[in-house]
Structure formats: structure tokens, C-alpha cells
Amino acid sequence: MVHDLLDKLPEAAQAYLEKGKIDEVECVIADLAGVARGKAMPGPKFAKQTHFYLPNSVFLQTITGDWTDIPDMPYTEPDMVLTPDLSTATAAPWTADWTLQVIHEIHDQNGNPVPTAPRNVLKRVVGLFEEQGLTPIVAPEMEFYLVSPNTDPAKEVEPPMGRSGRKAAAKQAYSMSAVDEYGPVIDDIYDFAEAQGIEIDGIMQEGGAGQIELNMRHGDPVRLADEIFYFKRLIREAALRHNCYATFMAKPIQNEPGSAMHIHHSVVETKGGRNIFTDEQGEDSEAFLHFIGGMQRHLPSVVALLAPYVNSYRRYVRDFAAPINLEWGRDNRTTGLRVPVSSPHSRRVENRIAGMDCNPYLAIAGSLACGWLGMQEKLPPAPAFDGDAYDSDEGIPRTFGEALPLFAEATAVRDVLGEEFCKVYAAVKEAEYTEFLQVISPWEREHLLLNV
Incomplete structure (x- = not known):
């Protein structure tokens, strides 16, 4: 599974991993402030996983860490579906092990792009x-x-x-x-x-x-x-x-x-x-x-x-x-x-x-x-x-x-x-x-x- 993943990575990421195996993958998205949110997981687990979930409330957080209530939008924190965009896979060369970062696509559970995700806003334009x-x-x-x-x-x-x-x-x-x-x-x-x-x-x-x-x-x-x-x-x-x-x-x-x-x-x-x-x-x-x-x-x-x-x-x-x-x-x-x-x-x-x-x-x-x-x-x-x-x-x-x-x-x-x-x-x-x-x-x- 890991070898299949390597074949899908950009050339720079493949070159980075020539000297070591994937120890960890950081699965990231940008919130409203442009701060990286997501989760890290072992490389072999990432290779087997097609997606993961994050609550949509990550786009309701202020720069100070507080949460915002939106009128007419119930605060139930439904999960968004995050799938890797492997074209964005890149090294994290400052880490002690062999780590990749991957930006993820963000959809709701019906497959629609989440409209509050900044990357989706740019894609819309x-x-x-x-x-x-x-x-x-x-x-x-x-x-x-x-x-x-x-x-x-x-x-x-x-x-x-x-x-x-x-x-x-x-x-x-x-x-x-x-x-x-x-x-x-x-x-x-x-x-x-x-x-x-x-x-x-x-x-x-x-x-x-x-x-x-x-x-x-x-x-x-x-x-x-x-x-x-x-x-x-x-x-x-x-x-x-x-x-x-x-x-x-x-x-x-x-x-x-x-x-x-x-x-x-x-x-x-x-x-x-x-x-x-x-x-x-x-x-x-x-x-x-x-x-x-x-x-x-x-x-x-x-x-x-x-x-x-x-x-x-x-x-x-x-x-x-x-x-x-x-x-x-x-x-x-x-x-x-x-x-x-x-x-x-x-x-x-x-x-x-x-x-x-x-x-x-x-x-x-x-x-x-x-x-x-x-x-x-x-x-x-x-x-x-x-x-x-x-x-x-x-x-x-x-x-x-x-x-x-x-x-x-x-x-x-x-x-x-x-x-x-x-x-x-x-x-x-x-x-x-x-x-x-x-x-x-x-x-x-x-x-x-x-x-x-």
C-alpha cells in the first residue's frame, strides 16, 4: 500500500523519501486565518485511509481560539469529509523523522464542497x-x-x-x-x-x-x-x-x-x-x-x-x-x-x-x-x-x-x-x-x- 502511495506523489516528495520511509503524514487544511488544522498519522495508516473527518466548527473559530455563533446556523458541529489532494504532498524537512504534509479537499457528507473552506472559496472564484x-x-x-x-x-x-x-x-x-x-x-x-x-x-x-x-x-x-x-x-x-x-x-x-x-x-x-x-x-x-x-x-x-x-x-x-x-x-x-x-x-x-x-x-x-x-x-x-x-x-x-x-x-x-x-x-x-x-x-x- 505504501509503495502504491509513493507512485502517486509529486516528484519532489518522491525524491525526499528516497533516503527514508514515510514515518508520518500531516493531513492539513487552512482555517479562516490561514492556520493549519488537521491531524497527523503514521505513514502506513495514511496509505490505507481514503478520508478522515473534522467538524465544520474549525471555520467558526476566531484567532484568539474562541467560537462564534452564527444566526440561523445551528451549532451542531457536523463532520466534514477530508480527502487528500496528493498533488499537494510535500516534505516537512525540519522534522526529526520522514514526514509529509498533504492538503486535503473538504466536502460535506453529500459530496458538496464546503462553502466556508477558504480553499473552496478560491476554487469557486x-x-x-x-x-x-x-x-x-x-x-x-x-x-x-x-x-x-x-x-x-x-x-x-x-x-x-x-x-x-x-x-x-x-x-x-x-x-x-x-x-x-x-x-x-x-x-x-x-x-x-x-x-x-x-x-x-x-x-x-x-x-x-x-x-x-x-x-x-x-x-x-x-x-x-x-x-x-x-x-x-x-x-x-x-x-x-x-x-x-x-x-x-x-x-x-x-x-x-x-x-x-x-x-x-x-x-x-x-x-x-x-x-x-x-x-x-x-x-x-x-x-x-x-x-x-x-x-x-x-x-x-x-x-x-x-x-x-x-x-x-x-x-x-x-x-x-x-x-x-x-x-x-x-x-x-x-x-x-x-x-x-x-x-x-x-x-x-x-x-x-x-x-x-x-x-x-x-x-x-x-x-x-x-x-x-x-x-x-x-x-x-x-x-x-x-x-x-x-x-x-x-x-x-x-x-x-x-x-x-x-x-x-x-x-x-x-x-x-x-x-x-x-x-x-x-x-x-x-x-x-x-x-x-x-x-x-x-x-x-x-x-x-x-x-x-
Whole structure:
């Protein structure tokens, strides 16, 4: 049975197991936050098992571990049926034994995709393109910080100690010396990624102290979201090997830039692969302009997916490496929607709004949904912006409290993403926001306790 399983695994997973047998398989799914949930089992048992069960309540849990009651949805915790997607099988090379990770498909007991599962939400959106003979293509960029171990939440996060014995320095964007400061972590990231068969397009130093950007190859949205899901764990494990943390929090360090997950989008014809963002003359097509128009119109409604926590909005600071507008421009990093320099064949638009704290399945789904609606509604974009777009009007909600009502009221977006998912997501996020509002911050104690 185990040998039959090995034959079905991706090439990288087979290569990883050439030197050892499968000791353990981690059967995982992503919850609303993008946290891995599931169970581990011995390799021989996994080889014999076709599926396993988890309660649907895993999608009702907040980031703090509390559970959310949804009106008109009885809390009976029925089992979902999880079946392995063996194309996602990959190594867990940081473990002491020979372990594989496998992402699982999620259906109800009647065989229908569970609508609240983030991976299924993304598949639903991709399916809308496929129904019209189109294939969406994405290329994510991941930004994250390496920081000193932080075991006390009351303590401020600090940059890590580099090999020079100094803390990582800020304002060293693109510096090779800065990357070398934590070279052993980078080496493990490369090694782990190679063992997992995940291709890295490039790694560079960003503007924050200990902040790194990792670029990924372009491709299928679901596959790329799977890889980001895996990458977050991979990077955390590499950091822990070298006495530091990796954090994907949108704004972990005060007065430092936030971490984004920029998403590059294009759409090609499924048959032939022609990029529909380019017309026969090699210029911007109507589909391209409508895609941008849809993002300008509908992105405010999905910011709650792209920026899913109160901390996310601390990243949106004028003139601080994060867009606060929905302008679009060519090779202009001050706009929320940037059209990079490219050939007509590679024409694409980069959504710079999403934070790295997002669930990759949901952020990509929300971003694609906006572009899809623009093409269906034939929405024209505003004129391309020239100059510094930080001088333009703010185009996105600036607090989580503003973003949630926009998401709740977005009928068109909810139709694309699925009403049941949107209902559950809004309820979970309302519960998280309500809990946050009960917390008194150090700023309030410092400035209000004796002054007001």
C-alpha cells in the first residue's frame, strides 16, 4: 500500500523519501486565518485511509481560539469529509523523522464542497473564469520580518541579532550585506523550499529592520495559495532553528514599514494561453481596463479579506511604503494598483493593498473577484495616475471597523465569494473586533490615565 502511495506523489516528495520511509503524514487544511488544522498519522495508516473527518466548527473559530455563533446556523458541529489532494504532498524537512504534509479537499457528507473552506472559496472564484474559457494567473510577493524571540506580549518586538553581533538595521532596502546578516536563516529557507519542490523567484532585503521580501513564480491561483500556506510554516521553522522568530504580522514593529503580500494578476485564454490583457496591437485591452475598473470599484468591499485584523490597518500610513489609495499607474509604486514594466505578453496589474497577515486563499479570491466583476460589468477605470499618488484621496477603509460594514453590504462581491462563507467570515471577524475593543492599550494608560 505504501509503495502504491509513493507512485502517486509529486516528484519532489518522491525524491525526499528516497533516503527514508514515510514515518508520518500531516493531513492539513487552512482555517479562516490561514492556520493549519488537521491531524497527523503514521505513514502506513495514511496509505490505507481514503478520508478522515473534522467538524465544520474549525471555520467558526476566531484567532484568539474562541467560537462564534452564527444566526440561523445551528451549532451542531457536523463532520466534514477530508480527502487528500496528493498533488499537494510535500516534505516537512525540519522534522526529526520522514514526514509529509498533504492538503486535503473538504466536502460535506453529500459530496458538496464546503462553502466556508477558504480553499473552496478560491476554487469557486477561479471556476467563474474557467466557465468562460479563461485562466487567471497570479504571482505573489511575500514580505515578512525576522525578529528577536518575543515570549512576553507586553514587550515590544525587536529586530534580530545578525551575525555581526548587531541588531538588523532599518532603511537598508536591497542591501546584500543586510541579507547576509541572517544568511543561515535564508540558507535553510532555500534548502527547505528545494526539499518541498517550491520554486523561489528571488529573496531581497526590504526597508524594515530584519524585513525580507520573497518573490514567487507566477501560476495557478490555488497552487500558489497552497505554496504560500506552506511557505509561512517553512519560514517560521527556518527562523526557529536560528533563535529568532519569523512574523507575517502586517505591522510588527512601531515606526517600521509594514509587510505586504502584493498580488500580480493576469488572465489568459485557457486554449492557447493568450493574455487577454493585451489587444491585437499589443496595447491595453478592454478586458485589462475593465479588470482595473472592477478593482477600483469593489476592492473597498474586500479589504476585510486583504487586511483581516486591527493591526493590518497600522500598515496603511501615508508615505510609508504602503498604498492608501486605489489609483492605478504604470511603474508607479505610490499607487494601490500598479502596472509593472512588462512585455505585451506579460501585461499584468499588481494589487498592492493586501497585507502579509491575510489568508492567501481569501486575499487572492477577493482580489480576483473584484477584477472578475469589473470585466462582467465592463467598468471603466479612472485615468492612469501620474506623479505621487500619496497626494490623492484615500480610497480604502482605514480601520477594521470601517472595513467590516463594507464587506457585509457588498452584494455583488458576496454573490461571487458565496453568501454562506461571507456570513460566517463577517461573524468571526465581528467577534474578533469586539474582543479587541475590550483591551486597554499602553498608549491609553500613558496619555489618558492622569491627563483627562
